[in-house]
Amino acid sequence: MHDTHLFKSIISYLESQENKTSRKIKKVHICLSEFGSLKRDHFLEHYSQAVCGTRWESLEVVISTIPFGSELEITGLEFERINGG
Ligand SMILES: [Zn+2]
Numbered sequence: 001m002h003d004t005h006l007f008k009s010i011i012s013y014l015e016s017q018e019n020k021t022s023r024k025i026k027k028v029h030i031c032l033s034e035f036g037s038l039k040r041d042h043f044l045e046h047y048s049q050a051v052c053g054t055r056w057e058s059l060e061v062v063i064s065t066i067p068f069g070s071e072l073e074i075t076g077l078e079f080e081r082i083n084g085g
């Protein structure tokens with residue numbers, strides 16, 4: 001369960017961004033380091049466990065990899081459009 005804390009942090013970050021903007025997040029962009037310990041498939045495995053049964057289950061996740069840099073970085077959030085906008 002080495003990554004549990006990490007995934008809790010991601011979710012609480014998303015929640016804080018929703019509260020701050022009063023908008024729902026529909027997509028999150030995540031960047032993983034190619035040489036980090038957390039590979040794409042491994043990330044997704046934990047991610048799907050972390051969101052299972054929560055309202056984040058339907059969130060779209062886009063993962064890209066970079067050769068150097070932080071092991072994991074949230075590089076972008078996409079919010080649902082406000083009705084009529
Ligand atoms: Zn793991």
